[in-house]
Amino acid sequence: MPKTRKERVIAMARKTTARRTTTKTTPAAEPAKCQPCGGTGQTSVTVRVGRKRRPVGQQDGLCLDCFGTGIAASS
Template structure:
């Protein structure tokens, strides 16, 4: 008895999305404390680029 062979199509997998960066939580920006005066007292915060992911918001593996 002859066996029937069929060609199977390769299943496409979804691209794997890297996890979000932990320090910036995926936003790409972190809060940096602004210090002023001779005693360098903190007066507020401003947004700065995340140095862990360089603003991409994705964690490196």
């Protein structure tokens, strides 16, 4: 059994430290734009009136593919 302080320090097992490696992070890719609305979140809808359903104009509506976010669905 070591008696002096120096002998105790020498007798202690030295801890081995694992070298830490850092991984390079790449910036996230920009999400794909929604195809039907072009990334705006709105689509044009033709407004029809009358018994013959004649078109009278255009109206902006919410894009049903992306629900107005402008980002393409992941699936």
